[in-house]
Amino acid sequence: MLLYHDPAAPNPRRVRIFAAEKGIPLETIEVSIAAGANLKPEFRVKNPLRLLPVLELDDGRVLRETMAICRYFEELNPEPNLFGTDAWERAQVEMWNRHAEFELLFPIAQTFRNTHAFWQGRIKQAPEFGAIMKEVAIDRFGWLDYELSSRPYLAGDRFTVADITALCAIDFGKISDIRIQADTQPNLKRWYDAVRARPSAKA
Amino acid sequence: MLLYHDPAAPNPRRVRIFAAEKGIPLETIEVSIAAGANLKPEFRVKNPLRLLPVLELDDGRVLRETMAICRYFEELNPEPNLFGTDAWERAQVEMWNRHAEFELLFPIAQTFRNTHAFWQGRIKQAPEFGAIMKEVAIDRFGWLDYELSSRPYLAGDRFTVADITALCAIDFGKISDIRIQADTQPNLKRWYDAVRARPSAKA
Numbered sequence: 001m002l003l004y005h006d007p008a009a010p011n012p013r014r015v016r017i018f019a020a021e022k023g024i025p026l027e028t029i030e031v032s033i034a035a036g037a038n039l040k041p042e043f044r045v046k047n048p049l050r051l052l053p054v055l056e057l058d059d060g061r062v063l064r065e066t067m068a069i070c071r072y073f074e075e076l077n078p079e080p081n082l083f084g085t086d087a088w089e090r091a092q093v094e095m096w097n098r099h100a101e102f103e104l105l106f107p108i109a110q111t112f113r114n115t116h117a118f119w120q121g122r123i124k125q126a127p128e129f130g131a132i133m134k135e136v137a138i139d140r141f142g143w144l145d146y147e148l149s150s151r152p153y154l155a156g157d158r159f160t161v162a163d164i165t166a167l168c169a170i171d172f173g174k175i176s177d178i179r180i181q182a183d184t185q186p187n188l189k190r191w192y193d194a195v196r197a198r199p200s201a202k203a
Numbered sequence: 204m205l206l207y208h209d210p211a212a213p214n215p216r217r218v219r220i221f222a223a224e225k226g227i228p229l230e231t232i233e234v235s236i237a238a239g240a241n242l243k244p245e246f247r248v249k250n251p252l253r254l255l256p257v258l259e260l261d262d263g264r265v266l267r268e269t270m271a272i273c274r275y276f277e278e279l280n281p282e283p284n285l286f287g288t289d290a291w292e293r294a295q296v297e298m299w300n301r302h303a304e305f306e307l308l309f310p311i312a313q314t315f316r317n318t319h320a321f322w323q324g325r326i327k328q329a330p331e332f333g334a335i336m337k338e339v340a341i342d343r344f345g346w347l348d349y350e351l352s353s354r355p356y357l358a359g360d361r362f363t364v365a366d367i368t369a370l371c372a373i374d375f376g377k378i379s380d381i382r383i384q385a386d387t388q389p390n391l392k393r394w395y396d397a398v399r400a401r402p403s404a405k406a
Contacts, residue, residue, distance in 0.1 A: 048346065049306065061291075068298035075290035087278035088264075095271035103252065114332065129317065129332035143251065 004054040010172040011066045012053040020203035022077045096155040096162035103140045105169035107133040111176045148187035207257040213375040215256040223406035225280040299358040299365035308372035310336040314379045351390035
């Protein structure tokens with residue numbers, strides 16, 4: 001299987017980490033967003049939305065969307081389980097993965113898109129919205145610290161896809177100077193150090 | 204099971220339609236966003252993020268997040284299947300549901316939040332971002348019309364959760380004057396008329 005990705009983007013990294021946790025080997029092709037490679041006709045055949053990641057199967061079928069790809073991997077290689085083992089745990093993992101997406105990755109990505117020089121001239125930016133989103137992200141770090149005071153991982157006692165999403169979101173925040181406050185967010189820092197130390201985090 | 208919802212909000216509607224398609228009876232409690240009921244301490248016990256919908260099981264357990272609730276319903280009542288029947292179809296449904304979320308519901312909801320008088324004084328608005336999102340939503344209607352020229356439903360030959368998300372997004376666009384252009388988007392209009400005519404659409 002072939003993954004179209006950009007090494008600097010958070011969503012492709014979620015897929016690479018997920019595959020590494022599963023022991024699924026991936027060939028990768030870099031599609032540089034900085035170079036505009038995702039806007040070129042040869043990539044738009046793979047994804048008319050011009051977004052990464054895209055997975056191409058050996059028979060040529062194409063699958064877009066981070067979570068669609070991760071779920072497909074979970075079905076191909078069920079162990080180690082990363083989406084939950086029964087109906088209630090699966091619901092909890094989905095809930096926490098979506099919290100990580102909408103409460104962390106979304107405001108962090110919107111801060112970057114709407115305030116960073118990288119996007120100037122590439123997209124229409126709304127700096128005022130970026131500033132609002134930065135406040136939201138900083139607020140949510142505090143909320144997550146509270147949540148992690150009662151359990152080791154986002155969705156419970158073990159590492160799941162929700163932790164992968166949160167890790168990629170938090171690392172992506174650094175470019176917008178959104179950072180864990182180790183002195184006042186010790187639970188978030190403890191969780192971060194644990195997930196960051198996994199070999200998959202380097203994928 | 205008890206659903207905390209607001210009849211006017213798109214995400215609770217997604218859950219109500221999903222439950223109706225499954226034949227799952229739901230008791231509902233209205234939590235009016237207009238009246239600020241979602242901000243009150245008694246609701247924040249159910250969801251510290253102050254978001255709807257929230258599902259409460261008979262044993263008191265609470266589940267947040269639209270898709271976590273829908274997936275839980277799919278496991279309780281597998282038929283009629285709305286998430287796909289094999290690994291590849293499930294991946295396709297997930298992909299199209301996420302396209303409906305991120306390419307339709309997200310820009311439509313952000314247009315509303317950032318430009319509508321309803322939110323004035325309730326949240327910090329960024330009208331410039333709302334205007335950008337309105338352009339995105341209008342563009343995506345055209346893209347979706349093209350996609351629906353080759354198949355009856357978003358994810359393929361049959362109705363799935365992706366159609367529910369897209370229906371709720373498109374109906375929610377009306378308040379921001381984002382509408383299907385029937386003359387130039389006949390495929391989208393045909394699809395919309397079909398899903399809108401299902402009894403579940405009234406749930």
